[in-house]
Amino acid sequence: MSVDILKISKDAIAASKIYDDVINASIGMFYDEDKSIGGMPIVSQAIRLLPDEKILPYPAVDGGIEFKNNVISWVLGQYEKSIREQMFINACATPGGSGAIASTFAIYSKPGDSIFVSDIRWQYERFADRAKLNVFEHKLFKGDNFDLDSFKKRLSELCEIQKQVIVIINDPCHNPTGFTLSETEFQEIINTLNLFVNNDIIFLYDLAYLDFSHEKDNRKKMTYLPQLKKHVMIILSFSGSKTFGAYGLRLGAAIGLSHDEEKVNQFHKKCVNEARGSWSATPTVSIELLNHFSKKENKNAFLKGLDHINTLVQQRSSSFIEQAKEIGLKTHPFRSGFYTVVLTPDPDKDYLKLAEHHLYAVPMSGGIRLALCSLSKQEIIGLPQKIKSILKL
Numbered sequence: 001m002s003v004d005i006l007k008i009s010k011d012a013i014a015a016s017k018i019y020d021d022v023i024n025a026s027i028g029m030f031y032d033e034d035k036s037i038g039g040m041p042i043v044s045q046a047i048r049l050l051p052d053e054k055i056l057p058y059p060a061v062d063g064g065i066e067f068k069n070n071v072i073s074w075v076l077g078q079y080e081k082s083i084r085e086q087m088f089i090n091a092c093a094t095p096g097g098s099g100a101i102a103s104t105f106a107i108y109s110k111p112g113d114s115i116f117v118s119d120i121r122w123q124y125e126r127f128a129d130r131a132k133l134n135v136f137e138h139k140l141f142k143g144d145n146f147d148l149d150s151f152k153k154r155l156s157e158l159c160e161i162q163k164q165v166i167v168i169i170n171d172p173c174h175n176p177t178g179f180t181l182s183e184t185e186f187q188e189i190i191n192t193l194n195l196f197v198n199n200d201i202i203f204l205y206d207l208a209y210l211d212f213s214h215e216k217d218n219r220k221k222m223t224y225l226p227q228l229k230k231h232v233m234i235i236l237s238f239s240g241s242k243t244f245g246a247y248g249l250r251l252g253a254a255i256g257l258s259h260d261e262e263k264v265n266q267f268h269k270k271c272v273n274e275a276r277g278s279w280s281a282t283p284t285v286s287i288e289l290l291n292h293f294s295k296k297e298n299k300n301a302f303l304k305g306l307d308h309i310n311t312l313v314q315q316r317s318s319s320f321i322e323q324a325k326e327i328g329l330k331t332h333p334f335r336s337g338f339y340t341v342v343l344t345p346d347p348d349k350d351y352l353k354l355a356e357h358h359l360y361a362v363p364m365s366g367g368i369r370l371a372l373c374s375l376s377k378q379e380i381i382g383l384p385q386k387i388k389s390i391l392k393l
Contacts, residue, residue: 003362003363005026005027005362006027008026008027008351008355008360008361008362009024009026009027009360011355011360012024012026012360015358015360019358021358022358022359022360023358023359023360023375023379023383024360024374024375025359025360025361025370025371025372025374025375026360026361026362026371026374027371027374028175028242028338028339028371028373028374029245029247029371029373029374030245030309030313030338030373030374031373031374031375031376032312033312033376033377033378035376037245038244038245038246039245039305039308039309039312040244040245040302040305040306040308040309041305042301042302042305043244043245043246043289043293043302043305046289046292046293046298047246047249047285047289050285050288050289050292054284054285054288055284055285055288056284057284058281058284059093059281059282059283059284059287060093060281061092061093061272061275061276061280061281062091062092062093062268062271062272062275063091063092063093063253063282063287064287066291067091067093067253067287067290067291068090068091068092068093068253070290070291070294071091071093071238071240071253071255071290072089072091072255073294074238074290074294075207075210075219075222075236075238075253075255076219076222077219077222078219079219079220079222079223082223083222083223083225083226083257086226086259087225087226087257087258087259088257088258088259088260088261088263088264088265089255089256089257089264090255090256090264090265090267090268091253091254091255091256091268092253092254092256092268092271092272092275093251093252093253093275093281093282093286093287094252094253094254094275094282095250095251095252095279095282095283096239096240096241096250096251096252097206097207097208097237097238097239097241097242097252098127098239098250098252099250099252099254099275099279099282100235100236100237100238100252100253100254101124101127101204101206101237102127102130102131102278103254103271103274103275103278104166104202104204104235104237104254105127105128105130105131105133105166106131106274106278107267107270107271107274108164108166108202108233109131109133109164109166111131111132111133112132112133112134113133113134113162113164113166114133114134114135114136114158114162114165115128115133115134115135115136115165115166115168116136116138116154116155116158116165116166116167116168117135117136117137117138117168118137118138118139118140118168118170119137119138119139119140119365120140120141120176120177120332120341120364120365120366121140121168121170121176122170122175122176122206124168136154136157136158137154138150138151138153138154138155139151139154140174140177140179141179141332141333143333144333145185145333146179146181146182146185146188146189148185148188148189148192151189151192152192152195155167155192155196156196159196159198159199162199163199163200164199164200164201164202165196165199165200165201165202166202166204167193167201167202167203167204168204168206169181169189169203169204169205169206170206170208171186171205171206171207171221172207172209172210172212172213172215172218172335172336172337173208173209173212173213173335173336173337173338173339174337175208175209175337175338175339176339176340176341176362176364176369177331177332177333177334177339177340177341178317178332178334178335178336178337178338178339178340178341179332179333179334179335179337180213180214180215180335180336180337181221183220183221183224186221186224187224190224190225190227190228193228193232194227194228194229194232196231197229197231198231199231200231200233201231201232201233202232202233202235203228203232203233203234203235204235204237205234205235205236205237206237207236207237207238207239208237208238208239208242209239209242209337209338210238210243211242211243211306212242212309212310212313212336212337212338213336213337214310214314214335214336215336225257226259228259229259230258230259230260232258233256233257233258233260233263233267234256234257234258235254235255235256235257235267236253236254236255236256236257237252237254238252238253238254238255239251239252240252240253240286240289240290241286243306244289244290244293244302245309246286246289249283249285249286249289250282250283250286251282251283251286251287251289251290252282254267254271256268256271312377313337313338313372313373314336315377316372316373316375316376316377316380317334317336317337317340317372319377319380319381320340320370320372320380320383320384321334321340323380323381323382323383323384323385324342324384326384327384327385327388328388329342329384329385329387329388329393330342330343330393331343331367332366332367338371338372338373339369339370339371339372339373340369340370340372341364341366341367341368341369341370342361342367342368342370342384342387342393343366343367344366344367344368344391344393347363347364347365347366347367347368348363350363350368350391351363351368353390353391354368354387354390354391357386357390359386359387359390368387370383
């Protein structure tokens with residue numbers, strides 16, 4: 001995914017001013033059925049009602065005590081108390097989940113190191129390039145499941161040549177495939193990380209789409225984290241920009257957990273230093289937005305809106321996947337989320353063919369990513385057949 005996704009989206013927007021049949025499935029932003037962005041008026045209203053003192057001043061670089069407690073509570077949910085009793089924890093505000101990823105690379109690697117990622121992935125290499133890092137891949141899938149054998153084998157190979165290793169897992173609602181790990185698969189990943197006691201493992205758990213998972217309990221896998229041994233430092237990458245549909249406000253956090261108190265203290269110190277030397281501070285309005293919706297009376301109303309969005313996204317994705325299966329259009333294994341990937345033989349050429357027919361999507365290794373979150377249910381009717389016809393699949 002080395003292409004400029006934002007440029008593809010801008011091309012789609014420009015085309016829509018000329019043509020009536022444009023379908024923009026390029027960018028991961030939720031649009032309601034009437035094409036209004038974000039889908040939650042309650043968020044827009046909350047932003048507009050924030051007083052100047054919660055918008056204009058500089059914030060604390062790490063977001064402040066209130067924010068840190070709130071974001072930890074938000075991410076860990078009902079399991080916060082139990083996890084706090086078992087592990088040390090701290091947090092730092094970041095500009096979106098991207099800020100958490102960038103700061104992790106800056107803090108826990110040196111030029112020439114390799115990060116451990118799946119062969120099908122979001123654009124982690126953009127962050128790796130900036131930090132002068134290499135990419136070391138494992139296979140994501142074996143059939144319709146996570147390829148644990150490849151994960152173990154390749155991680156073992158990397159740990160032989162590198163003492164400190166950043167291991168990235170993007171879950172739930174994997175971008176770009178829509179795959180979500182089962183609890184059994186996640187447990188096996190935990191077990192595998194625990195094997196490498198002679199290495200320093202940085203487990204970067206990218207939770208960008210945590211609040212859009214259709215698991216029965218989308219926080220349950222958090223309860224597995226305390227099983228990790230002292231040689232593993234956990235960093236949760238939270239994207240409030242995604243959760244609140246406020247993409248341009250750049251709200252996020254890096255949350256560090258470990259059984260080693262000094263590791264967590266150093267994480268916080270280095271994360272604050274990296275923030276101050278890179279982006280200075282996360283926007284105050286973003287920090288205060290999360291603080292606002294962390295209050296019980298506000299959170300309950302927000303969760304009703306979130307449920308509306310999740311219902312729509314699942315209806316859209318189910319519609320696409322069911323139609324695709326009926327006509328034999330192949331996709332990667334999908335469980336829930338904003339995206340799916342249609343498998344095509346030549347993605348770089350195929351996405352241009354689709355664009356010629358006013359259908360904008362993102363090329364990546366092995367196929368074309370479609371952001372179903374941005375399409376109405378009506379736009380999805382017949383879309384698999386249209387793609388199959390255009391690409392002659």
